[in-house]
Amino acid sequence: xxxxxxxxxxxxxxxxxxxxxxxxxxxxxxxxxxxxxxxxxxxxxxxxxxxxxxxxxxxxxxxxxxxxxxxxxxxxxxxxxxxxxxxxxxxxxxxxxxxxxxxxxxxxxxxxxxxxxxxxxxxxxxxxxxxxxxxxxxxxxxxxxxxxxxxxxxxxxxxxxxxxxxxxxxxxxxxxxxxxxxxxxxxxxxxxxxxxxxxxxxxxxxxxxxxxxxxxxxxxxxxxxxxxxxxxxxxxxxxxxxxxxxxxxxxxxxxxxxxxxxxxxxxxxxxxxxxxxxxxxxxxxxxxxxxxxxxxxxxxxxxxxxxxxxxxxxxxxxxxxxxxxxxxxxxxxxxxxxxxxxxxxxxxxxxxxxxxxxxxxxxxxxxxxxxxxxxxxxxxxxxxxxxxxxxxxxxxxxxxxxxxxxxxxxxxxxxxxxxxxxxxxxxxxxxxxxx
Numbered sequence: 001x002x003x004x005x006x007x008x009x010x011x012x013x014x015x016x017x018x019x020x021x022x023x024x025x026x027x028x029x030x031x032x033x034x035x036x037x038x039x040x041x042x043x044x045x046x047x048x049x050x051x052x053x054x055x056x057x058x059x060x061x062x063x064x065x066x067x068x069x070x071x072x073x074x075x076x077x078x079x080x081x082x083x084x085x086x087x088x089x090x091x092x093x094x095x096x097x098x099x100x101x102x103x104x105x106x107x108x109x110x111x112x113x114x115x116x117x118x119x120x121x122x123x124x125x126x127x128x129x130x131x132x133x134x135x136x137x138x139x140x141x142x143x144x145x146x147x148x149x150x151x152x153x154x155x156x157x158x159x160x161x162x163x164x165x166x167x168x169x170x171x172x173x174x175x176x177x178x179x180x181x182x183x184x185x186x187x188x189x190x191x192x193x194x195x196x197x198x199x200x201x202x203x204x205x206x207x208x209x210x211x212x213x214x215x216x217x218x219x220x221x222x223x224x225x226x227x228x229x230x231x232x233x234x235x236x237x238x239x240x241x242x243x244x245x246x247x248x249x250x251x252x253x254x255x256x257x258x259x260x261x262x263x264x265x266x267x268x269x270x271x272x273x274x275x276x277x278x279x280x281x282x283x284x285x286x287x288x289x290x291x292x293x294x295x296x297x298x299x300x301x302x303x304x305x306x307x308x309x310x311x312x313x314x315x316x317x318x319x320x321x322x323x324x325x326x327x328x329x330x331x332x333x334x335x336x337x338x339x340x341x342x343x344x345x346x347x348x349x350x351x352x353x354x355x356x357x358x359x360x361x362x363x364x365x366x367x368x369x370x371x372x373x374x375x376x377x378x379x380x381x382x383x384x385x386x387x388x389x390x391x392x393x394x395x396x397x398x399x400x401x402x403x404x405x406x407x408x409x410x411x412x413x414x415x416x417x418x419x420x421x422x423x424x425x426x427x428x429x430x431x432x433x434x435x
Contacts, residue, residue, distance in 0.1 A: 011158050019151040023144055043096055046071075046109040046121050054113050071123050078116030089120050168202055230272050237265045256310070263307060274334045274399045291329040293430075294322040294356050300333055301354055304340040313344065314351040321358040323430040327407060335403050335411075338396040339363045339423045347420070359430035364422040370415040378413060 049066055053073070056063040065073030074085045082090050088103045089110070097108040106122040113119075190202055241262045244250065250258065301317040308315060325332065336354075343352045343365035350366030370378065377383050381398040397413075400423075404411040408428065415421035 011162065012155065015151050015155045015158075019148060022147050026140055026143055026147070042107055042123055043109070046096075046107070046123060047111075050109060050111040050119055050121060053119060054111075057113075057117075065119065066121065071121060073122070074120040076118040076120070085118075085120055089122070092120075094118070168205070172205060231269070234265055234269055234272070238262070238269075241265065259310070266303070266306075271395075271399075273330070274338070274403070277331060277334065277403065288327055289329060290324055290326050290431075292322060293325055293332065293361065293427075294319045296329055296332050297336060297354055297356055297361060300336040300340055303337065304344055304352070307341060307344040308347070308352070311344075311347075312349045313347050315340075315344065315354075316351065317354045317356070319356045322356060323358050323427070323432055325427060325430060331403055331407060335400050335409075335425065336361070336363070338400050339425075342396050343367065343421065343423070350420070358432065359427045360424060361427075362422055362424045364420065366420040369417045369419050369421055370413075371417050375413060375415055 049071070053063065053066065065075045067073060074089070076082060076085050088099060089097075089108055092108060092110045094110045094112050097110065099106050099108060104122075104124075106124055108123075109119075109121045111119045111121070190199070241258060244258055245255075245262070297319075298317050301315055305315045340352065340354070340363060343363055347365045347367035352363065352365045355362045355364070379397050379401045381395050400411055403409070404425070410426045410428075412424050412426075413421060414424075
């Protein structure tokens with residue numbers, strides 16, 4: 001589970017970085033202490049030793065130079081032969097010097113009094129290194145071990161502290177958004193270490209999931225009941241309308257009104273079907289089938305011709321290259337019927353042409369068209385441009401866009417005032433129709 005690994009990895013990374021930072025600071029501190037030991041304390045000791053020797057020499061000109069386990073001294077009186085001093089330090093000027101390892105690696109102080117006598121004091125480098133190790137590296141190693149043990153113990157304690165959160169996240173991740181399982185977070189199913197803020201969060205999620213479960217069930221009941229209850233009266237209206245249409249005694253005015261009733265009935269059937277599809281949040285209840293897009297287009301074009309029967313508008317279909325889709329065919333029918341109904345409603349004369357190309361369907365009309373302001377808002381629910389006398393609820397294109405997002409079929413509109421509108425549906429996963 002990505003979130004589980006991510007949380008624990010972040011905690012582990014935080015402690016690793018913390019231990020590394022502390023280790024770096026400790027090493028830097030010890031290195032600085034070693035430098036201080038070598039370049040300050042030892043230098044100060046050599047200076048004090050030289051000053052002490054000059055005092056002894058004033059009191060006793062024959063005083064011996066220092067010669068201990070750690071330090072060796074040489075005195076070169078003024079005007080004496082320099083060969084009395086080892087060659088490696090003979091040419092050194094007054095001051096502090098560090099000899100290379102090949103020459104012994106000692107720290108050297110060359111001091112000269114007012115009479116021209118020179119004193120050479122050598123402090124053994126291996127002693128410096130030994131002191132640096134025992135007073136620096138050894139304590140550093142102990143400190144680092146203690147730091148790592150504390151960091152590891154703290155990490156384990158932190159893991160135990162966040163384990164309830166990780167468990168809670170893993171339970172929620174397994175939920176089906178359309179059918180959550182609140183029983184997983186019921187009080188009797190919670191681990192004993194879930195307490196405090198995590199317990200409050202678990203209880204809140206349990207209540208929230210229970211409410212979602214109730215909402216989902218109510219939505220399913222509504223869609224089932226609406227599918228049955230709304231289709232039944234519309235079927236009665238459609239059958240009654242068809243029977244009345246067969247009556248030759250109807251006046252032209254009555255027949256025109258009957259046509260409007262039949263058209264409104266067809267619109268309501270299409271809207272109800274679109275709403276039922278959209279109400280199921282990804283589960284349309286319709287099976288995916290492999291179907292020929294051109295056949296669905298031609299069927300919807302035939303239905304659209306009834307919408308312009310009383311207008312000088314030609315509705316035609318041109319199949320340049322057919323293709324197949326693996327999806328619910330009824331969804332495409334709903335989208336096309338809304339696009340065609342919109343095109344026919346806003347075209348008073350001219351033509352509406354549906355063109356099928358591979359992976360694309362376009363619906364072009366010669367209607368009133370739209371300017372950029374209207375085009376920018378045309379997909380908003382219930383938005384209708386100021387076109388007097390045009391019927392509609394302003395939700396057809398909104399339905400088309402929502403279904404296009406649901407199935408990954410992008411829709412785009414191109415339009416110019418007075419020149420018409422072209423709506424294009426694209427299908428990225430189209431397959432070539434079998435020839």
